Amino acid sequence: MFISQKRNQWPAVNLLAALFLAITFSVISGCLSEKKQIYSYTGLTMGTTFSVKWVASNDKDKPKISALINDELLKVNQSMSTYIPDSELSLFNQLPAGSQKNVSERLAFLLSLALSISDESEGAFDVTVGPLVNLWGFGPDGRVVKAPSAGQLQAVMEQVGYTSVHLKGQRLHKEKNSYIDLSAIAKGYGVDVIADLLEAEGVSSYLVEIGGELRAKGLKPDGMNWRIAIESPLASLDRQIHKVISVKDVGIATSGDYRNYFEENGVRFSHTIDPHTARPISHKLASVTVLAKTCAEADAYATAIMVMGPDQAIEFSEKQGIQSYMLVKTDQGFKELMTLGFANYLVQ
Numbered sequence: 301m302f303i304s305q306k307r308n309q310w311p312a313v314n315l316l317a318a319l320f321l322a323i324t325f326s327v328i329s330g331c332l333s334e335k336k337q338i339y340s341y342t343g344l345t346m347g348t349t350f351s352v353k354w355v356a357s358n359d360k361d362k363p364k365i366s367a368l369i370n371d372e373l374l375k376v377n378q379s380m381s382t383y384i385p386d387s388e389l390s391l392f393n394q395l396p397a398g399s400q401k402n403v404s405e406r407l408a409f410l411l412s413l414a415l416s417i418s419d420e421s422e423g424a425f426d427v428t429v430g431p432l433v434n435l436w437g438f439g440p441d442g443r444v445v446k447a448p449s450a451g452q453l454q455a456v457m458e459q460v461g462y463t464s465v466h467l468k469g470q471r472l473h474k475e476k477n478s479y480i481d482l483s484a485i486a487k488g489y490g491v492d493v494i495a496d497l498l499e500a501e502g503v504s505s506y507l508v509e510i511g512g513e514l515r516a517k518g519l520k521p522d523g524m525n526w527r528i529a530i531e532s533p534l535a536s537l538d539r540q541i542h543k544v545i546s547v548k549d550v551g552i553a554t555s556g557d558y559r560n561y562f563e564e565n566g567v568r569f570s571h572t573i574d575p576h577t578a579r580p581i582s583h584k585l586a587s588v589t590v591l592a593k594t595c596a597e598a599d600a601y602a603t604a605i606m607v608m609g610p611d612q613a614i615e616f617s618e619k620q621g622i623q624s625y626m627l628v629k630t631d632q633g634f635k636e637l638m639t640l641g642f643a644n645y646l647v648q
Contacts, residue, residue: 336521341366345373346487347383348511354498355505355521368497376490379407380482382430392472393430393479400473408470410489410596414482417600418462420620425604426575428465430481431456436580438571453578460575487513488553488599495595508595514552515595527647528552533586533627533634542627542634545645551595555602556587572606583609584629591623591645598622610637 339362340353352369381387388407395401403411414427435448435456448456464475474480482489487510494508495515505518507526516526525546532542533556545552555572572581588605592598601622605613610628617624617639626637 338521341369343370343373345510346377346381346490348487350490350494350508350510352494352498352509353507354503355518356503361501365498365501365503368501369494372493372497373490376406376486376493379404380410380486380489382479382481382483389480389482392474395474397474397477400471402470403472405470406493408467408472410482410485411465411467411472411480413596414485414600415462415465415467417485417597417604421601421604421608421616423462423575424607425484425600426460426462427480427482427485428460428462428478429573429575430479430483431459432573432575432578433481433483433571434479436571436573438573457578460578484603485596485600487511488551488595488597491515491551491595512554513595513599515550516547516552517549519548530554530589530625531556531587543625544647545589545625546647547591547645550591551593551598552589552591553595553598553602554587554589555606572603574607581607581609585610585613586627586629586634588613588627589625590617591642613637614639 336355336357338353339356339359340351341362342349342351344350350369350373352365354365377384377387379388382390382393384390388404392399392401392403411427414425417425418427432453435452459477459479461476461478465478465480466473466475490510491508491513492515494510495506495517498506498508499517505520506516508515514528516528520526525548528545528547529541530543530545531554532540573579574581585606588602590598590602590605592601601617601620601624605616605624605626608616610626613624613626614637623639623642623645625639625642627634628637
């Protein structure tokens with residue numbers, strides 16, 4: 301009887317072992333089936349394209365994330381676009397000199413950052429340069445084929461000067477008939493907004509891009525950094541890669557004078573306007589790529605450096621704690637200039 305009972309226990313033991321193996325196999329299979337991948341969502345915003353890539357085990361959250369992205373980008377546009385007549389910023393720009401108004405928290409945040417960088421760069425980046433941008437045909441008023449006259453430039457310069465715009469908390473005031481233009485920082489800010497959204501949804505690795513301005517976080521599924529191409533600053537439609545950088549946890553922005561311009565009598569006028577001279581830049585700096593903590597900062601600093609030109613750029617970059625890489629036009633092609641730390645990002 302004892303032996304019979306002993307023998308009868310083995311089938312139960314085998315059943316438990318088989319069940320354990322089945323559960324283990326199921327867990328392992330589940331882990332393998334949830335291998336992390338890159339998911340993406342693309343679209344149009346701010347007059348350009350956007351691309352959002354994130355690392356996840358599955359795409360179950362993609363519909364929710366996509367909807368949130370669209371909603372946030374619409375809010376950014378409605379707050380700070382100069383192309384939307386009834387945007388928050390456009391409505392403020394329509395007010396007469398001496399006006400003041402409470403603005404939204406997001407607009408106050410970006411204006412505060414923009415005014416700070418305007419001050420740091422001694423006006424090379426100037427949020428009130430919009431009237432000049434429009435006069436030269438690079439704003440919402442449309443293209444021109446002829447450079448404005450000295451008299452036109454002088455008249456518009458009466459509106460320009462970031463020191464005539466004051467922000468206290470969320471209270472915005474303009475001393476004169478200022479027109480605030482955030483187009484040189486808004487795309488970068490939009491990138492940051494989407495990056496913050498992804499992190500709030502539990503995403504720890506992503507690459508967000510709007511119109512060439514980017515922010516990278518974490519690693520790709522293969523454990524590698526994100527790789528970004530720096531375009532060769534050629535005016536032709538045949539785009540070429542000049543360098544590749546390997547990045548994570550950083551904002552990236554590139555500014556250049558080789559795509560957006562017009563010509564008159566063989567003279568090329570860049571879309572980058574120097575607020576000090578009221579004219580497009582005329583130095584030899586063709587493009588600059590900036591790495592900074594946020595994309596909004598990188599976006600604004602890239603514009604400031606394009607206005608400054610190569611002679612001041614390195615010193616300014618080091619002082620502000622940003623990394624910059626510049627391509628300067630020469631008779632032989634392009635010469636590279638970069639801050640000491642930028643070489644660490646270049647893919648050899």
